[in-house]
Amino acid sequence: xxxxxxxxxxxxxxxxxxxxxxxxxxxxxxxxxxxxxxxxxxxxxxxxxxxxxxxxxxxxxxxxxxxxxxxxxxxxxxxxxxxxxxxxxxxxxxxxxxxxxxxxxxxxxxxxxxxxxxxxxxxxxxxxxxxxxxxxxxxxxxxxxxxxxxxxxxxxxxxxxxxxxxxxxxxxxxxxxxxxxxxxxxxxxxxxxxxxxxxxxxxxxxxxxxxxxxxxxxxxxxxxxxxxxxxxxxxxxxxxxxxxxxxxxxxxxxxxxxxxxxxxxxxxxxxxxxxxxxxxxxxxxxxxxxxxxxxxxxxxxxxxxxxxxxxxxxxxxxxxxxxxxxxxxxxxxxxxxxxxxxxxxxxxxxxxxxxxxxxxxx
Amino acid sequence: xxxxxxxxxxxxxxxxxxxxxxxxxxxxxxxxxxxxxxxxxxxxxxxxxxxxxxxxxxxxxxxxxxxxxxxxxxxxxxxxxxxxxxxxxxxxxxxxxxxxxxxxxxxxxxxxxxxxxxxxxxxxxxxxxxxxxxxxxxxxxxxxxxxxxxxxxxxxxxxxxxxxxxxxxxxxxxxxxxxxxxxxxxxxxxxxxxxxxxxxxxxxxxxxxxxxxxxxxxxxxxxxxxxxxxxxxxxxxxxxxxxxxxxxxxxxxxxxxxxxxxxxxxxxxxxxxxxxxxxxxxxxxxxxxxxxxxxxxxxxxxxxxxxxxxxxxxxxxxxxxxxxxxxxxxxxxxxxxxxxxxxxxxxxxxxxxxxxxxxxxxxxxxxxxxxxxxxxxxxxxxxxxxxxxxxxxxxxxxxxxxxxxxxxxxxxxxxxxxxxxxxxxxxxxxxxxxxxxxxxxxxxxxxxxxxxxxxxxxxxxxxxxxxxxxxxxxxxxxxxxxxxxxxxxxxxxxxxxxxxxxxxxxx
Numbered sequence: 001x002x003x004x005x006x007x008x009x010x011x012x013x014x015x016x017x018x019x020x021x022x023x024x025x026x027x028x029x030x031x032x033x034x035x036x037x038x039x040x041x042x043x044x045x046x047x048x049x050x051x052x053x054x055x056x057x058x059x060x061x062x063x064x065x066x067x068x069x070x071x072x073x074x075x076x077x078x079x080x081x082x083x084x085x086x087x088x089x090x091x092x093x094x095x096x097x098x099x100x101x102x103x104x105x106x107x108x109x110x111x112x113x114x115x116x117x118x119x120x121x122x123x124x125x126x127x128x129x130x131x132x133x134x135x136x137x138x139x140x141x142x143x144x145x146x147x148x149x150x151x152x153x154x155x156x157x158x159x160x161x162x163x164x165x166x167x168x169x170x171x172x173x174x175x176x177x178x179x180x181x182x183x184x185x186x187x188x189x190x191x192x193x194x195x196x197x198x199x200x201x202x203x204x205x206x207x208x209x210x211x212x213x214x215x216x217x218x219x220x221x222x223x224x225x226x227x228x229x230x231x232x233x234x235x236x237x238x239x240x241x242x243x244x245x246x247x248x249x250x251x252x253x254x255x256x257x258x259x260x261x262x263x264x265x266x267x268x269x270x271x272x273x274x275x276x277x278x279x280x281x282x283x284x285x286x287x288x289x290x291x292x293x294x295x296x297x298x299x300x301x302x303x304x305x306x307x308x309x310x311x312x313x314x315x316x317x318x319x320x321x322x323x324x325x326x327x328x329x330x331x332x333x334x335x336x337x338x339x340x341x342x343x344x345x346x347x348x349x350x351x352x353x354x355x356x357x358x359x360x361x362x
Numbered sequence: 363x364x365x366x367x368x369x370x371x372x373x374x375x376x377x378x379x380x381x382x383x384x385x386x387x388x389x390x391x392x393x394x395x396x397x398x399x400x401x402x403x404x405x406x407x408x409x410x411x412x413x414x415x416x417x418x419x420x421x422x423x424x425x426x427x428x429x430x431x432x433x434x435x436x437x438x439x440x441x442x443x444x445x446x447x448x449x450x451x452x453x454x455x456x457x458x459x460x461x462x463x464x465x466x467x468x469x470x471x472x473x474x475x476x477x478x479x480x481x482x483x484x485x486x487x488x489x490x491x492x493x494x495x496x497x498x499x500x501x502x503x504x505x506x507x508x509x510x511x512x513x514x515x516x517x518x519x520x521x522x523x524x525x526x527x528x529x530x531x532x533x534x535x536x537x538x539x540x541x542x543x544x545x546x547x548x549x550x551x552x553x554x555x556x557x558x559x560x561x562x563x564x565x566x567x568x569x570x571x572x573x574x575x576x577x578x579x580x581x582x583x584x585x586x587x588x589x590x591x592x593x594x595x596x597x598x599x600x601x602x603x604x605x606x607x608x609x610x611x612x613x614x615x616x617x618x619x620x621x622x623x624x625x626x627x628x629x630x631x632x633x634x635x636x637x638x639x640x641x642x643x644x645x646x647x648x649x650x651x652x653x654x655x656x657x658x659x660x661x662x663x664x665x666x667x668x669x670x671x672x673x674x675x676x677x678x679x680x681x682x683x684x685x686x687x688x689x690x691x692x693x694x695x696x697x698x699x700x701x702x703x704x705x706x707x708x709x710x711x712x713x714x715x716x717x718x719x720x721x722x723x724x725x726x727x728x729x730x731x732x733x734x735x736x737x738x739x740x741x742x743x744x745x746x747x748x749x750x751x752x753x754x755x756x757x758x759x760x761x762x763x764x765x766x767x768x769x770x771x772x773x774x775x776x777x778x779x780x781x782x783x784x785x786x787x788x789x790x791x792x793x794x795x796x797x798x799x800x801x802x803x804x805x806x807x808x809x810x811x812x813x814x815x816x817x818x819x820x821x822x823x824x825x826x827x828x829x830x831x832x833x834x835x836x837x838x839x840x841x842x843x844x845x846x847x848x849x850x851x852x853x854x855x856x857x858x859x860x861x862x863x864x865x866x867x868x869x
Contacts, residue, residue: 201737201738201740202736202737202738203724203725203731203735203736203737203738204736206717206720206724206738207724209713209717210710210713210717210721213710213711213712213713214706214709214710214711214712214713216706216707217706217707217708217709217710217721218710218721219670219690220668220670220690220699220701220707221694221721221722222690222691222693222694222721222722222725222726223691223725224689224691
């Protein structure tokens, strides 16, 4: 645990140093840039609550990807599931009107159903045609993209608008705000704890995790692999769908063309840097949101273009993923040296390379 | 005889704190069969991997014919004439035998095009020369494990290796195949090749080798002439205490039929019969052993019992209830299963020890969950893991460590601990002691016999005839997918069973 934290922090630090070098080369002041970046995303309640709100879709899609990857199914359909969840939410918000305490749960549920329907299609294609979800979820992303585009251009089109977009959903379906603090964060935190609990404390979560690591072992142990596969696909679809619903309910309150943008792809990236860990997904989602939210301020205050943040994100992913392996190796090396010293076995002859190659072999 | 290879003061530490080899020095002479014996985790394989360039020593030197050498990778060792056949077979299953053999040293024509005709011919020639009885065109995934091992040896011979390291070669062979392998090895020795033979089968070692090096817990105990050694003295050197080899089986008191498999047929692919009219009955308090040369249908019998394969005809009943079409989970309520495939079927290497221990229990035993089976009961899991660890004497730091951090023997004990504590009426044990050291085998056998005496019905598959004779009350012989004999252990002999395994019924 402590080691993990160290590896991740070191990775981030190295990535930021690399980012600083890039800035220096381009003639910007890194200290100024970074302070603008973090100032704009963390300095006061207003900016921090913006950061938190923006983190919600990142974390939810990240959780979706983490749960899927840790349990086996390669669900890469978060972008599509997010869009379908959002459109379900909008449809509910346009045609149903209930008091807020019913409307909000109703829309949240509806968006989860939307996402689950979309991932469920991939699960059924696997069940009946043995099509790999790795392919089908990716393809369904495109279908979702154009399906929602069509929906907001024709049936759900707002007549007076210049661009394809839907009318506003009912006010009763807006996520409440306390000042600038959006309550979508609370929904996200609840979901985070539920997911953590499912994965670490429930029988199903245990089975998912083991199946993700060795499905034959799980199967022979009596685990119902197919049932679990379906459950994981539906759950992860629902998570991405929920992300879409919350984007609508806490943001533009309508479906605008290009909604969701890169949230889901970033979520998949977050799952990868987090190594599918649930708490790590939360933290990285937050961190990526800090970067993304701060990039706007960075652009306003300094001359550094906000695209630099995209570079920084990519560098973090690469460095953290790469250093995870490398630090493990270094730690093993130190442990070996200590052990050899303890036992006083030819310490002067220790061959450093030996330990490197050892790990490469394993 | 001249010394070929000298390994001098080899030290190897595995992070974080396992000293695998502690100042080991060995000399191998030209034209000898040199056995390296020791319990699991004694460092035999590590020592050889260091020689072979797969692992690097933390200190120590290696001399080849007097000059110091250093291999960074197996390829360098092979070009110096040193080759190794591993315990796990490392072939490409989709490739044919000859393609696997030439892989890496392909005879090529213009523009690097592989000369298929020539390579195939050369491999065929070698197969004939060494009387390996292999089809060079067979795909590796379709041939038996024993045949795959031959392919591994063939690969090295093809590369003109004169120093051959074999890591537990007989663990995948049947008793009848072993003499054949030994003849091969002797012939190679007489040709001046040096053979290092890693094993913990003492009889084999005594029969085959010229000299024996004994390792214990990473240290070399001694190198002795085989003629001066006995089974007992070797065992004592290996484990540091006396190991009893006598049969420990008491007479059985059998009860009702628990497991009843009848009229079972299975063909694959269609119309190629793999199993024909199999009848197996196991009673309470009885151990029934299945003997057979590998690839005669054992794998399929196991898979059908576990529900991984569907039989064409036939019936499986347990305690009078039909289980022919039951789900795996339903089966697991009645069947404990120890697989011969420890890494893939028997355990999840990346999961913790306790996660491995509660598999199946988590569904069958209410003790491990709360809230109507939805939530795991962590404290009960911890208590149970500790129980298993104690009663099966598993050496580990913590039940929360990954199971792959354990030695093979301790992994197997963990698996046995899990399965035997399921306490089901029927136990299916497929090679339960494969790859275990003498001490652990003794321990496992005692547990199995205890289960029998507690009125469990046990079906045991083993390639080790001695094990079958030691444990079973009855022995069934499987030959080409048919049960050709059903013998009381007291009324038969290893020789008779061995003959039936090879020749089938007609005697």
